[in-house]
Amino acid sequence: MSEHVQGVVYRAESFLSVGQVDRAETLLRTELAQRPDDGALLLSLAKVSEARRRWPEVVTTATAALEANPNSLQARLMIAWAAYQVGDRPLMKQHLDVVLHYQPEQPTALMYLALHASVDKSTAGKERTRAIVRQSLALGGGDPWYTVLAAKIEVFTGRPAEARRLVDDGLAQDPTNTQLLTLKSELARDPDESIDIVSGLLATSPADLALRMRFESLVTTRRRAMLVMLWLGPALAALGTALVTDYRIGWMVGVAAASFSVWATQYKSYQALPPGYRAELDSKAPWRVATRWGGRTAAIFGVFGGVLLATGLAPAAWALVVATFGWVVTRIATFSRERAVATSADAEHDLLSEGGPAAPGLDQGAPKPLGRYTLALSRNRWARATTTPLLLIPFCIVGLIPPDAPDESSTARAALGVIAGIVGLVCLVEASFWTRVPGNQAATAWRAFRLVVPGILLTIMLLCGVAFLTVATASWASGQPAPTIGDDSDPAPATIPPDYFDDLNSPPPTIDIPDFDIPSIPPLDIPPTAPEG
Numbered sequence: 001m002s003e004h005v006q007g008v009v010y011r012a013e014s015f016l017s018v019g020q021v022d023r024a025e026t027l028l029r030t031e032l033a034q035r036p037d038d039g040a041l042l043l044s045l046a047k048v049s050e051a052r053r054r055w056p057e058v059v060t061t062a063t064a065a066l067e068a069n070p071n072s073l074q075a076r077l078m079i080a081w082a083a084y085q086v087g088d089r090p091l092m093k094q095h096l097d098v099v100l101h102y103q104p105e106q107p108t109a110l111m112y113l114a115l116h117a118s119v120d121k122s123t124a125g126k127e128r129t130r131a132i133v134r135q136s137l138a139l140g141g142g143d144p145w146y147t148v149l150a151a152k153i154e155v156f157t158g159r160p161a162e163a164r165r166l167v168d169d170g171l172a173q174d175p176t177n178t179q180l181l182t183l184k185s186e187l188a189r190d191p192d193e194s195i196d197i198v199s200g201l202l203a204t205s206p207a208d209l210a211l212r213m214r215f216e217s218l219v220t221t222r223r224r225a226m227l228v229m230l231w232l233g234p235a236l237a238a239l240g241t242a243l244v245t246d247y248r249i250g251w252m253v254g255v256a257a258a259s260f261s262v263w264a265t266q267y268k269s270y271q272a273l274p275p276g277y278r279a280e281l282d283s284k285a286p287w288r289v290a291t292r293w294g295g296r297t298a299a300i301f302g303v304f305g306g307v308l309l310a311t312g313l314a315p316a317a318w319a320l321v322v323a324t325f326g327w328v329v330t331r332i333a334t335f336s337r338e339r340a341v342a343t344s345a346d347a348e349h350d351l352l353s354e355g356g357p358a359a360p361g362l363d364q365g366a367p368k369p370l371g372r373y374t375l376a377l378s379r380n381r382w383a384r385a386t387t388t389p390l391l392l393i394p395f396c397i398v399g400l401i402p403p404d405a406p407d408e409s410s411t412a413r414a415a416l417g418v419i420a421g422i423v424g425l426v427c428l429v430e431a432s433f434w435t436r437v438p439g440n441q442a443a444t445a446w447r448a449f450r451l452v453v454p455g456i457l458l459t460i461m462l463l464c465g466v467a468f469l470t471v472a473t474a475s476w477a478s479g480q481p482a483p484t485i486g487d488d489s490d491p492a493p494a495t496i497p498p499d500y501f502d503d504l505n506s507p508p509p510t511i512d513i514p515d516f517d518i519p520s521i522p523p524l525d526i527p528p529t530a531p532e533g
Helices: 003-017 021-032 039-051 055-068 073-086 089-102 107-117 123-139 144-156 160-173 178-187 191-204 209-244 247-271 275-281 286-310 314-354 372-391 393-399 408-434 441-478
Strands: none
Touching: 003 021, 003 039, 021 039, 039 055, 039 073, 055 073, 073 089, 073 107, 089 107, 107 123, 107 144, 123 144, 144 160, 144 178, 160 178, 178 191, 178 209, 191 209, 209 314, 286 314, 286 408, 314 372, 314 408, 314 441, 372 393, 372 408, 372 441, 393 408, 393 441, 408 441
């Protein structure tokens, strides 16, 4: 390799080390226009494609570098790693065998070999994989890269505790390593520990959208878990109070305890946020204003509606419906924000991975697949759209019970049906943004069917709930019982004729029974013994 080419490669890899992928590629392609068969330039260009995660290009470029320099073991290692990324296991094994033939103790090749062998889930296969991992770690010189990959392989083979031990040992040697800290947050069993680790990483890299998405996911999971636990306590307290005293008192206790729990959860989650996130939540951005006022509306109408309904004020059930619409506003605003953040994160990821316009041979009109963050969001919403209607079935059954007496029980049942319909439809609407599957009409039709059928049923549930709630509220206001569904007869009470009991003092009637002549039956002459046969 000439000094000029060596200088170009050094400059290109310097650009790569500071994230200037475009400048590195421009420099290398300019030089390759004059030296198209230079192995060092081709190998450096393969590193550019690797930084952008263009794995097929890595295979092609590294193969060209290997043809220019058949003795390049580094090119074979790059081909093996890219082959693993595209799922070409035979190609990966082919090049690893060549590298290990010449260098049996090459630690990177050994770690790749362990990764290749990790698909064998048998006991012997797992032991063989772990033996290769231990050999690679012993030869790796304590480099965190080997520790990270070894921990991931331990997770693949079903030993997360051993993976956590490896990460802790690595952090003992390098406490600030970003890769080890990120993996530790993923392996942590305590959500608070994961939040603390990612918060610390965000403090040093506040513009990292991947870290922000990870942090938001952790906070959402933690808030959901806290809500489940904090709502379970009020429910048990309300049930116990209702069994000991009165159901109305139990309802009021449950509403008060649940309201306190929600505010406590919000405060606790807010305190866990880093300063940058607190400033964002305190801002007057449209999505924050909508979520703030939607949440307040839901809380105020939910508390007062529940308390008034428990005291016997039947129309207060409408307040619970209004509270649900406040929640809908919050959900819509939050969902739009989540989509915007996911789209922004995908755009930055594509910029770093793809580095500019698409290649000339690609179809520019083809639909673009979802980015990794938008895909994760769509999967979450589809999971909700699948499970939420099923979880709402008991509430829908209760909501379909027609109102009978003009009291708060009838309006509460009807309001429950309305709320179930609203919540289910919101979940379906959120998933509807990703109904279309590019290039797969059958999958698109199936997704549409999965949304349309429960959507129709929930719409019917919503309309029935509104009708029942209106009838029950009107009956309570008039003081009359709610009409029975399907009964068109005159509701006037039956009357007894005035002369119905006039003959109670009359003498009892007499009955003459005639005499019947019953004919006599003549005697039968039966011989004393049976005749002989």
